[in-house]
Amino acid sequence: MQNFNYHSHTYRCGHADLDVTDEDYIKDYIKMGFEKIAFTDHCPEKNEIDVRPNIRMKYEERKEYLDSIKTLKEKYADKIKIEIGYEIEYLPNEEENLIELKKETNKIILGQHFIYDNNNELKIFGKDEYTDDELIKYAKYIEKAMELNLPDIIAHPDMYMLNRKNFGEIESKIANMICKSAEKYNIPLEINLNNIFANTYFENKKLNNESFEIQKEKLKNVFYPCEKFWSIATQYDIKVLYGIDTHHKGQILLWYELIELANEIIGKETIKKLSFIEG
Numbered sequence: 001m002q003n004f005n006y007h008s009h010t011y012r013c014g015h016a017d018l019d020v021t022d023e024d025y026i027k028d029y030i031k032m033g034f035e036k037i038a039f040t041d042h043c044p045e046k047n048e049i050d051v052r053p054n055i056r057m058k059y060e061e062r063k064e065y066l067d068s069i070k071t072l073k074e075k076y077a078d079k080i081k082i083e084i085g086y087e088i089e090y091l092p093n094e095e096e097n098l099i100e101l102k103k104e105t106n107k108i109i110l111g112q113h114f115i116y117d118n119n120n121e122l123k124i125f126g127k128d129e130y131t132d133d134e135l136i137k138y139a140k141y142i143e144k145a146m147e148l149n150l151p152d153i154i155a156h157p158d159m160y161m162l163n164r165k166n167f168g169e170i171e172s173k174i175a176n177m178i179c180k181s182a183e184k185y186n187i188p189l190e191i192n193l194n195n196i197f198a199n200t201y202f203e204n205k206k207l208n209n210e211s212f213e214i215q216k217e218k219l220k221n222v223f224y225p226c227e228k229f230w231s232i233a234t235q236y237d238i239k240v241l242y243g244i245d246t247h248h249k250g251q252i253l254l255w256y257e258l259i260e261l262a263n264e265i266i267g268k269e270t271i272k273k274l275s276f277i278e279g
Helices: 022-031 059-075 095-103 132-147 169-185 194-199 212-221 227-233 252-266 268-273
Strands: 036-042 081-088 107-110 114-116 122-124 189-192 239-243
Touching: 022 036, 022 059, 022 252, 036 059, 036 107, 059 081, 081 095, 095 107, 107 132, 114 132, 132 169, 169 189, 169 227, 194 212, 194 252, 212 252, 227 252, 227 268, 252 268
Parallel strands: 036 081, 081 107, 189 239
Antiparallel strands: 114 122
């Protein structure tokens, strides 16, 4: 069973629990037997583009974030290996700033939450509807980021299913574009567990103690991980890993349950065919 997680946020992004410290998360990871983690909070923007409130740390908070994780890395060195990183989005003309973030960290994950539309405005997943052409642009942004060697991991590559409830020809095309590039550039894809958590144990943004069987019934409201995306992924020589995408107290402690729910969605036969990384 995977004993590492490279997708973990902090209160600085504004939409994680504000009363949970970086150290609180580390203590939970240690309690669950993790050997290695990376904090990859939503990256600050040197040129502020995503102006939504409570989405990412400010650029001036960057140093404090890096210093905090470095201090904890040294404090807990005998118990767990800790890396420092960011979750980024690729945007044209921001390459230089993204490379700067990569140089000052250990781990970069690409969580593409938006694209530019034809009017150079942000089109945001979960908020805006995407045309077929815009979905292709989403895949091309991910391809370009991999070509530039920006990410170490592609987070929730099937997140585009938030806007598409049916998996047809265009959705299949997007999956193949992403998987083909992941194979070409040898970059792992993440099976993201946060959307499962948000719709089961954290339904209505409050932690519940309902039985695992009840949690399974709620999976009909989960649109990613997407079974058909990961079935396509088995056709490529790519590495895969789970990512908690930690934002909330108690989330880490549900690691095994969330993986089991993800496997329920994707299907155990498909899971067997995927090539999981070991560290």
